[in-house]
Amino acid sequence: MNKLRTLGKWIGGIFLTLILLVVVAYFTISHNINQRIQKPYSFTTENLAIPTDKATLQRGEHLATIKGCTDCHGKNLAGKIFMNDGPIGRIVAANLTRGKGGRPADYSTSDWLMALRHGVDRKGRPLLFMPSHESTVLAEPDLQALIAYCQQVPAVDNELPGHDIGPVAKVMTYLGKMPLLPVEMIDHQKPMVARADTTLGIGQGKYLSITCTGCHRPDLKGGDPVAPGFPPTPNLTSTGATGRWTLDQFVHTLRTGKTPNGHQINNDHMPWKMTAAYSDIELASLYQYFRSLK
Ligand code: HEC
Ligand code: HEC
Incomplete structure (x- = not known):
């Protein structure tokens, strides 16, 4: 009976130690991700002339669809909560229009480029889950068309809550299995691609x-x-x-x-x-x- 009790204590002790290890590991990971989310960045601003002719706007609208912008930010680009799953958390795609909760009146072409090419907002804060590591390789005429289209969509009032990054998202990001921080995945020295092949091939x-x-x-x-x-x-x-x-x-x-x-x-x-x-x-x-x- 005594032996059994000692064994029970041992097993209990090991179990508690394991739980403690998991808790410590999680807090370490969570701390690491929180720091990376809050890390301020600074990149050289870029600018582009933005044409507003019909062909450019049509190209921009096509790009907003085929590059998935409308999937995450909504058909009218007014933003939405595009992931809301307990352990992963809540991830919110910004309202890109000029309505309430959207881009401020002085949001410039350089700010668009900062988001699309570097994965940070105008203050240098990392944009979470926004696939800037993909938009950064868009060619100059495509960036112009995309920005031209986005800048002229009708204003929609849509105030959204902030992100709430859950434990699974933090652990997956820590293990490199979730693109939460595209800013870390971009080669920021790479100049803008001048043009892309637009013929069949x-x-x-x-x-x-x-x-x-x-x-x-x-x-x-x-x-x-x-x-x-x-x-x-x-x-x-x-x-x-x-x-x-x-x-x-x-x-x-x-x-x-x-x-x-x-x-x-x-x-x-x-x-x-x-x-x-x-x-x-x-x-x-x-x-x-x-x-x-x-
Ligand atoms: C968000 C993730 C995601 C993106 C982005 C994505 N795919 Fe897929 N794709 C999948 C998954 C997951 C499947 C398997 C779906 C299933 O089995 O039901 C799939 C299946 C496919 C299939 C069917 C393949 C087969 O063997 O059945 C094709 C073709 C395909 N994708 C092409 C593309 C192309 C082209 C693009 C880019 C323009 C693309 N996918 C972008 C996740 C993605
Ligand atoms: C996988 C979903 C997804 C796709 C696809 C996507 N976005 Fe985003 N985008 C987001 C999320 C999430 C945010 C909010 C990021 C944050 O504030 O942390 C965001 C933020 C932005 C911002 C806000 C920048 C700022 O200054 O606050 C801009 C601009 C933007 N996206 C433009 C685009 C454009 C243009 C496209 C298409 C090329 C696009 N996004 C495609 C998810 C997406």
């Missing part, structure tokens, strides 16, 4: 594929699910299942979310409503680029 496909690399990985070979509850991300190169698809099957999948074997993709897992807006030429270029990868 591998060059355009590569340029467009940046939007796919966040989930399908930089080598586009896919991998583990990007968040808890998501399916694994498939390999899009010539060595994956899509490597055997015809162009028609590829286009049909990206326009309807339905794969050749009849599987309906959930738009929350893979944004096919976004890929549905790509032009025929853009999808054909992506197809050619993926096929060129082994």
Whole structure:
């Protein structure tokens, strides 16, 4: 009986020590992430002339759709709570219009560029979960068109709450499994890309594929699910299942979310409503680029 009690005490002690270790580890991680979230940055400001002709605005509207801006910030760009999940937390995409809760009246082209190219706001505060590591490689005419379009959308009053980053998001960020701090993922010395290939071909496909690399990985070979509850991300190169698809099957999948074997993709897992807006030429270029990868 005594022996049993001693054993019980031992097990209890080990258990308590383990809990204590987990608590200490979590506080260390949480402290680390909070510091990185609050770290102030300073980058050289950039500026661009912003044309407002019809063709530029149309290009800008197209980019706002195919780059996912409207997915996170809402169709009217008035912002929304785009993730609200207990352990991950609440992540809020800003109101980009000039309405209440949106961009201040003096929000300039340089401020847009600071967000899109460096991943910080005008005060140098890191923007959380805003994929600036992708928009930073947009070519100059595309940045001009995107900013031109965003600057003239109608003002919408929409005051939103702040972020509330949960423990799972902190641990995943600490392990490098969640892009919470794009500012840390950008090569800030890299100058703006002067222009991008806009004709059908591998060059355009590569340029467009940046939007796919966040989930399908930089080598586009896919991998583990990007968040808890998501399916694994498939390999899009010539060595994956899509490597055997015809162009028609590829286009049909990206326009309807339905794969050749009849599987309906959930738009929350893979944004096919976004890929549905790509032009025929853009999808054909992506197809050619993926096929060129082994
Ligand atoms: C994955 C979701 C997501 C996508 C896609 C996205 N954003 Fe954001 N964006 C956010 C979030 C979240 C914030 C708020 C960040 C913060 O304040 O910490 C934000 C903030 C911003 C800001 C605010 C900057 C500031 O000064 O406070 C701008 C400008 C912006 N986004 C523009 C864009 C544009 C243009 C696109 C398309 C190229 C885009 N975003 C795509 C999530 C997204
Ligand atoms: C937010 C993450 C995310 C982004 C961004 C994304 N994908 Fe996906 N994609 C997925 C996931 C997850 C699946 C698997 C969905 C499923 O199995 O239901 C998938 C599936 C696919 C498939 C079907 C592949 C197969 O073998 O069934 C194609 C094709 C595809 N994506 C192309 C693209 C292209 C092209 C882009 C960029 C323009 C892109 N994806 C951007 C997450 C993403």
